[in-house]
Amino acid sequence: MLGKRLFKNIKQLCQVRPIEFTLAKGTELAVLPSIENAFLLVEDGIIKSFGKMQDCPQLVDAIEHDCSEKIILPGFIDAHTHLVFAEPREQEFVLKIKGATYQQIAAAGGGILNSAKKLRALSESELFERSLPRAYSILHTGTTTAEIKSGYGLTLADELKMLRVARQIGTHTPLTVKTTFLGAHAFPEDVKRDDYLKLILEEMIPRVAEEGLADYIDVFCEQGFFSVEETISICETGKRFGLTPRLHANQLSNNGGVQAGIQVNAISVDHLENIGTDEIQALVKSTTIPIALPLAAFYLNLPFPPVRKMIEAGLPLTIASDFNPGSSPSGNMPLIVSLACIKMRMTPEEAFNAATVNAASALQVNKQTGSITQGKFADLIVTKPVSSLAYLPYAIAENWIDQVFVKGEAVSLPH
Ligand code: NIG
Ligand code: FE
Numbered sequence: 001m002l003g004k005r006l007f008k009n010i011k012q013l014c015q016v017r018p019i020e021f022t023l024a025k026g027t028e029l030a031v032l033p034s035i036e037n038a039f040l041l042v043e044d045g046i047i048k049s050f051g052k053m054q055d056c057p058q059l060v061d062a063i064e065h066d067c068s069e070k071i072i073l074p075g076f077i078d079a080h081t082h083l084v085f086a087e088p089r090e091q092e093f094v095l096k097i098k099g100a101t102y103q104q105i106a107a108a109g110g111g112i113l114n115s116a117k118k119l120r121a122l123s124e125s126e127l128f129e130r131s132l133p134r135a136y137s138i139l140h141t142g143t144t145t146a147e148i149k150s151g152y153g154l155t156l157a158d159e160l161k162m163l164r165v166a167r168q169i170g171t172h173t174p175l176t177v178k179t180t181f182l183g184a185h186a187f188p189e190d191v192k193r194d195d196y197l198k199l200i201l202e203e204m205i206p207r208v209a210e211e212g213l214a215d216y217i218d219v220f221c222e223q224g225f226f227s228v229e230e231t232i233s234i235c236e237t238g239k240r241f242g243l244t245p246r247l248h249a250n251q252l253s254n255n256g257g258v259q260a261g262i263q264v265n266a267i268s269v270d271h272l273e274n275i276g277t278d279e280i281q282a283l284v285k286s287t288t289i290p291i292a293l294p295l296a297a298f299y300l301n302l303p304f305p306p307v308r309k310m311i312e313a314g315l316p317l318t319i320a321s322d323f324n325p326g327s328s329p330s331g332n333m334p335l336i337v338s339l340a341c342i343k344m345r346m347t348p349e350e351a352f353n354a355a356t357v358n359a360a361s362a363l364q365v366n367k368q369t370g371s372i373t374q375g376k377f378a379d380l381i382v383t384k385p386v387s388s389l390a391y392l393p394y395a396i397a398e399n400w401i402d403q404v405f406v407k408g409e410a411v412s413l414p415h
Contacts, residue, residue: 001408004062005042007382012071012389013038013050015356017371022361023289024353026314032349032389040072042378045407050372069385071392073352074371075144075404076333076381077359080270080291082149082182082324083138084131084165086118089325102300102327103224103252111326112186112220115152119162128165128172134323135169138331139411142401144379145176145365146331147320149218151185154196156203159183163213174406176379178363181205181214181243184226184234197230201237209241215364216267217243221257228256235264246362250274251302262286268362270320272305273297280306280313289362290315292354293322294339300327307344318358319351338396348390378408 013035024031039056041048049057092110096102105111119127138146148166153159163179170177183204187196208214217238221231235245245264249257251271258279261269269283270291283290292305310317319340323331333355340351360370369379382403386392392400404411 001045003044004059005065005378005408006057006059006062007040007065007067007072008056009053010038010040010067010072011069012036013040013372014071014073014352014389015371016050017357017373019367019373019375021357021371022366023316023358025316026311029311029317029350029353030347032352040372042408045378045409047372047374047376047378049374065382067382070402071383071386071389072372073381073383074356074369075379075406076142076355077363077365077370078138078143078146078321078323078331078333079268079318079359079362080293080320080322081146081331082151082322083134083146083331084127084148084150084162084169085115085152085325086122086127086130087115087325088329089114092326096300106186106224109189112152113189115325116154116158116186116188119152120155120158124161124164127161128168131165131169132173134331135173135175138323138333139173139175139404139406140401141332141334142381142404143175143331143333144404144406145178145360145363145369147178147180147216147363149180149182150214151182151218154183154186154188156199156207159204160207160211160213163208167213174409174411176365176369176406178215178365179213180216180218180246181208181238182218182220184219184230186220186225200234205237205241205243209243214243216246218246218248220248221255221260222248222251223253223255228260231257231260232264235266239264246270250279251296254279258282262288267364268318271296273302275305280310280315283310283315284313289318289358291318291320291362292340292344293320293328294343295330295336296322296328298339298343299329304343307346311350316358316361317350317354318362319354320359334392334400335396338393341393342396348393351393352389378405380405
């Protein structure tokens with residue numbers, strides 16, 4: 001957006017950080033640096049200056065926003081989504097209510113394979129049309145940057161199709177998008193295990209890299225899916241082609257996924273419902289960022305990741321939505337923040353740090369967004385009038401967002 005916007009009388013301007021700050025670790029998570037009764041000046045989509053109202057500049061050429069009683073936060077960074085998919089899977093939701101487990105549904109051809117069947121039947125433009133409203137729905141709930149994974153194609157052509165659609169969401173909506181190749185999400189029914197591994201290593205990774213379709217490579221490292229050895233070999237090949245690993249690890253079992261992630265120098269290990277002291281200690285010695293996905297744990301009735309232990313150990317805990325049709329059918333980050341507080345006992349400050357500044361580092365966009373910092377994009381959430389920061393996660397399922405700005409531009413629905 002060209003021009004100036006001046007936000008005045010802001011009750012609390014949250015997540016004010018110097019540009020050097022990258023990760024809130026351990027006890028640092030509890031502090032959300034803020035300015036009360038603040039102003040914020042945006043120029044040409046960039047944060048120009050901010051401070052106390054008494055120092056607010058007088059401008060004749062700025063669009064003014066009175067933010068009395070309102071809080072301003074940086075937009076959410078959602079570092080783990082699968083929002084490109086064909087259809088919801090509510091029939092499996094009913095099976096789960098009746099007692100089926102995630103793995104039983106997957107073994108019966110449901111789950112990821114069910115989503116793959118539906119996705120293969122769609123053209124690229126149909127898949128884009130189906131996915132676009134999801135991108136707008138998360139923009140409206142405050143997400144300004146999102147990671148989007150492939151993994152419901154499971155053929156070369158369909159994985160490429162998914163990644164192209166994910167890239168198009170980044171170019172056709174205000175959302176900033178990072179993409180991840182997740183060909184190793186499940187083994188397709190009609191291909192032998194070794195043949196599919198060969199396809200990933202020898203055809204999919206080179207093509208994805210050649211076409212510049214992905215920033216990251218991911219593997220569902222889990223019993224019944226990809227083993228630790230397979231995970232390591234896929235990640236190492238991805239790295240040779242310039243793709244940085246990030247993993248689905250320790251969701252359903254404690255099977256060495258976290259250690260595999262650390263070994264391949266993954267930027268993040270995500271899920272972590274089933275981790276113990278060894279995994280936490282290994283993470284402490286590494287640069288790999290732990291990402292908890294509280295809605296997936298909630299939705300599948302899994303134990304929640306031991307977040308308090310991870311924070312006590314000094315880790316830079318991050319949270320994300322895992323928006324996908326099977327285990328987390330929502331990318332609503334205010335809900336994720338509420339669940340992080342209620343089910344993982346994070347304080348509101350910890351949860352907002354985990355969903356903004358830490359998540360920005362986990363997606364390597366922290367130089368551009370994730371905090372209120374001079375020179376970063378004006379990716380902002382302006383709340384409705386609220387009593388305090390804690391009201392936001394407290395008011396679960398209430399829409400407390402008044403407006404979302406991406407690069408200084410107010411987000412509106414497409415015509
Ligand atoms: O992150 N765990 C693996 N993948 C997704 C679920 C995918 C699906 O069920 O469609 C997840 O939870
Ligand atoms: Fe996932």
